[in-house]
Amino acid sequence: MPRPTRPSRANKPMTNGKETGTRGPVPRAQAVYKALRRAIIEQALKPGMKLPEDSIGEQLGVSRTLVREAFGRLAVEGLVELKPNRGANVAYPTLEEARDVFDVRRGLERLVAENLAGRLTAAQAAELEAHVRLEEKAHGQDGPESIRLSGEFHIKLAEMTGNALLLRYVQEASSRCSLILAIYGRPHSSECAVSEHRQLIEALRAGDAVRAAALMDHHLQSVVTRALLAPRAERDIRDVLAPYALSEGLTPS
C-alpha cells in the first residue's frame, strides 16, 4: 500500500483569531473544520493520506483539541476515516462506496429537480443561466476552475429549494464525489456538459417535473460514465491487486 508522505506544510495557515483583534464570533473549531474540508476537496490533502493531529494543528495554529473535533465531523461526512488509537486518514472510498455515494446523490438531486420544477423565480432562472455562461467560458481551460463551477451549479440548485437539509445532503454527497473522482476519475474529465445544464434549466422553467428529474438523473449518470468508467490505465494499485490477495484470511484488515 503506497504510504503517502507526511502532509507537513501542504496547506496555508488559517487566519488566526488572535491576530485580528476582533475574535470572530464563529468558534475556531468551525474554521478548522472548513479549512480541512476544503483542503481535502481540493486535494491538497490526498485520499488515504495520514492526518497527524499534531502537525495539522501546528500548521493551522491551533491545538490538537480543535483538530480532533474537526476530524470527528469530517468522519461523519465520510471525508475522513477515523480508526481508534490509530488516528485519522483522508478517506479512501472503495469502488463499492463510490457506487453508493453516486446512487444517493442521483436520488437527492432528482428530488431537487422535482422540487424546483415550476417554482423557479425569474431571478433564480437568470442566476442559473448566468452561471452556465460562466461554465461555458471556463470550458476551454481544463483547469480546476471548470470543475469547481460544474459543482457549484448543483449546489446552487439545492440552495434554491430552500430546504436546508436537502442542501446539506447534496453538499455532502457532492464533496464525497470529489474525493471519489480524485481516486478513480480520469485527470481532466470536464465533469458536466454545459448543454445538459441548459436543458435542465429549460425543463425546470417549463415546470415539467418528470422531465427535469429524468434529465438530472441522466446527467449525473453521464458524469459518472464519462469520468469513472473511462479507461484509466493505472486505476489504482489496490483494486488491481485485490483479486490476487495472498490467501484469504491472512490480511485481516
Next chain:
Amino acid sequence: MPRPTRPSRANKPMTNGKETGTRGPVPRAQAVYKALRRAIIEQALKPGMKLPEDSIGEQLGVSRTLVREAFGRLAVEGLVELKPNRGANVAYPTLEEARDVFDVRRGLERLVAENLAGRLTAAQAAELEAHVRLEEKAHGQDGPESIRLSGEFHIKLAEMTGNALLLRYVQEASSRCSLILAIYGRPHSSECAVSEHRQLIEALRAGDAVRAAALMDHHLQSVVTRALLAPRAERDIRDVLAPYALSEGLTPS
C-alpha cells in the same frame, strides 16, 4: 420563551470503560455521542432543553472535552443546537424545518423502495413479515414499544439496500422526525399503519418499483397527517405567538 429546567440527573450513567477491564476499542467519545443521541431520541432529554457540558459530563462520568465533541456531531445531525459562546440545547425544530425533514425523508425512503423492488431475497421478505407481525402484536398497547417498532421497520428496509450512505441518511432523518413528533405530534399516534407496511412488502416482492415508491410516499405522508396535522390543542406557545411578534426586527435572533 419558556426555559426548561436543567437536565440534572435525567439519564442513566453510561457503562464506564474503566469498570470493564477490557477498555473498549471504541473511544469513549463515541459512547458519549451514542448515549446522548439515544437520550434525545427517547426524550429523556426534551426538545429545547439546555445541555450544560459540566453536568452532562458529570452524569456520564467523562470530562467536558468529550461532551463537547459529542455535541459537535449531534449538531451536524440536527439533534442539538450549538450557539457560539452560549452552549448547547436539544434542538427545537421549527415547523418549517419539520417540513423540510419530512420532505427529505420521503424522498430518501422512496429511493429505498425503488432500490429494493424485486431484489428482496426470500429471507429478507420473511424477516420483514416477522417484523410486521411484531408490530401487530404491539399495536394494542400504545406504549413507546409500538412507536419504536414502526421506526425500526423503516430502518430495516434501508439496511437491506446495502447502501451505507442511504442507511445513514434515513437514520438521521428518522431521528429528527422523532424529535419533531415529540414537539408537534399528538401523544400516542400509532405512527405507522400495519396494513400499509404489508402492502409495501407485497409491492417490493412483486418487483413493482413504481408502486412501491408510491406506497412508501403515501405511507409517510399519512404518518405526517395522522400525527402532525391532528388537532393538538396546545400546539406550542412559540408557534401560537409567532404571528404576534411585537414588531419585526426587534427580535433579531
Next chain:
DNA sequence: TGGGATTTGTTCGTATGTATT
C-alpha cells in the same frame, strides 16, 4: 522479541465571554 520514540485519548486549568443583580 523488546524497548524507545511517537501519536493518540483524556483530563483539567485558565482565559474569555455571557447572563444576572
Next chain:
DNA sequence: GAATACATACGAACAAATCCC
C-alpha cells in the same frame, strides 16, 4: 450601567496505546 457569578473556548500536560527499529 458596572460588578459578580457562571458557563464556555481553548490549550497544556499526563497516561495509554501503537509504531518502528
